[in-house]
Amino acid sequence: MSGGVRIVLVGAGSREFGPASIRDLLLSDALCDRGLDIVLVDIDPSELPRTQAYAESVAVRLGRSVSLSATTDLAEALPGAHAVVLAIEIRRYFYWAQDFHIPRQFGSSQIYGENGGPGGLFHALRNMGPAMDVARAMEAHCPEAWLINYTNPLTKLCEAQSRLSSVRVVGLCHGVFHGMEQMARLLELPAERLDARASGLNHFSWFESVRDRETGEDLYPGLRRREREAHWLHDWDEIALSRILFRVFGRYPSPGANHIGEYLGWAREFLGSSLLQFFHDPVQGAPWETGETPTWLYNLGENPTDVPAFPESPLPRVRNGDDETGGEDEVGATGELTPSGELAVPLLEGVLCGVDTCLDAVNVPNEGYVPGLSEGAVVEVPARADRDGLHPAAMEPLPEGILGLLRTQTTISRLLVDAFAEGSRRTLLQALLLDPTTTSYRTAVHTINEMFRLQGEVLPEMEW
Known part of the structure; x- marks a missing residue:
């Protein structure tokens, strides 16, 4: 393509x-040489000046001549955009604590509540409205742009986004790299030696092949x-469940127990940290009543003894699972700025500058990429990007x-999108009753009603 490249970052605060x-954008010679125009967008204006100042400082440090701007007005940012990169959350830990605890109070055996299980359904519904707002705004202002979703x-x-809008959407996640690293540790090889290809669903993918890059x-x-x-x-917390699945189903899964286990009804015995996540004493009130969201641990790899004994002590930086992409101080051993390892750039x-690029995992509507799963269901597979797309x-x-496990989840996702589009709690109930961690009809209904009572202000309107 000729001319400048306009990239809009939604959730830039x-x-x-x-x-x-x-940092990733400004480290890219291919994009910067085309004339890079970065637009920072967030509905909360308070963090945008800090983000823009950081961008300006990195541009100076790298000697990049780029255009930088910030706005809270999406319609202002989108015209002329070649790509929109989306990463948003609504009071992440406050509502996630509810996603985690409320379904359990009604008997669910879910272990994590972020992407699967009843908690994952409500997490999705909270973000689905804003995510669709972005897609529909792109239809109006930059219909040919790429929508890259990290959310x-x-x-x-x-x-x-793919079913309810006409935009080109690609979901990106680094979860598959965790599986590669786990296999490399078991093999006692450097992770870069592994040529591994996986397919399935995001946070529930399975390695088709694992080869040595040097020897084949x-x-x-x-x-x-x-x-x-x-x-x-x-x-244990990272790979015990993966090991059991590997033994039973014959392929190594990815990314790790807390994510994979969200899609299974029997995973709790393989996640030791399950009872520590968002731990609180109910005698002192629920976190959403007291306003004090408890500490969240990704797994036992985050040593609970590192949490300070007293509130005035600074909390350690706790690894943020799939949302950990590196903050403002991400530098290498010699002080140079380093890329995050994410796949958007x-x-x-590839698609904007013609650089022939291999990508280990993209999430796209299925067009025969994963045989045995429904056409149109979003699947995760490797891909190549170049000037032709x-x-x-x-x-x-x-x-x-494995297909049996995955089909249940693709049906749940389809029903959830239907429920959102129809505003139907009844269709949502169908999705919840299909979930492997749901124990009864009655508790599923109670879960839905209670979550809407607690989160109604940030959930879409849905009726029975």
């Missing part, structure tokens, strides 16, 4: 997403042997047992 995305629950939101050797036989030899308690370098890979069929 985030202290993680904003600086990380800015969770990724699969459910991308399905809404099939590493799956060695991985099976090493997994059998490994101590069961090694890195490599994708954009994005080319998702057609993968080999997954084993029937």
Whole structure:
């Protein structure tokens, strides 16, 4: 393409997403050489000056001549955009604590409540309205632009945007890299030696092949042997569930127990930190009543003993799972600025600048890429990006047992988008009753009513 490249970052006030995305864009020679125009957008104006100042300082440090602006007006930002990168949340931890606890109070066996389980359904519904507002604004102001979504629950939101709008949407997540790192540790090889290809759903993908980049050797036989030899308690919260699934279904899954386990009804015994996440003493009141959202731990890899004993002590920076993309101080060992490792800029370098790029995971509507899953369901597969666009890979069929697990989730996602479009709690109930962590009809109804009572101001209007 000729001329400048206009990239709009929606949710730029985030202290993680904003600086990380800015740094990635400004580190890209391909984009900056085209004439980069970055527009920072957030509905909260308070953080935009900080984000813009950071962008300006990085541009000076890197010697980049780019256009930078900030606004709270999406309609002002979008005309002429070539891509919109979306990462938004509504009072993330406050509402996530409700997603986590309320379904459990009504008997759900969910373990995490971010992307799957009843909690994941309400997390999706909170973000679905704003995510669709962005897609519809793009239809009006930049219909040919790429919509790159980082916002969770990724699969459910991308399905809404792809089904209910005409924009080109691609969901991106680095979860598949966690699976690669786990396999590399078991094999005692550097992660960069692994050439691994996975397919399935975001946070529920399965490696079709694992090879040594240097020798071409099939590493799956060695991985099976090493997994059998490994101590069961090694890195328990991260890989114990993955190991069981590997043994039962024959393929190694990704990214780790707390995410994979969201889609299973029997996963709690494989996540030791499950009872520590958002822990509070109910005698002192629920977090959403007291306004004091409790500490969230990603898993036992975040040592609970590192949490200070007294409130006045500064809390450690707790790893933010899939939302951890690196903040303003992301530098290498020698002090140089380093990329976040996220895939938006490599994708954009491909489709906007013609750089032939391989991407380990993209989330797109299924067009035969994952045989056995419904056409149009959002799936996660490797892809290649170049001047002709994005080319998702057609993968080999997954084993029937794995497809059975995935089909349940694609149906839940479809019903959830239907419920949102129809404003129907009855359709939402269908999705909830299909969820593997739901224990009864009555408690499912109570869960829906209670979540709407607590979160009604940020949920779409839905009636029975």
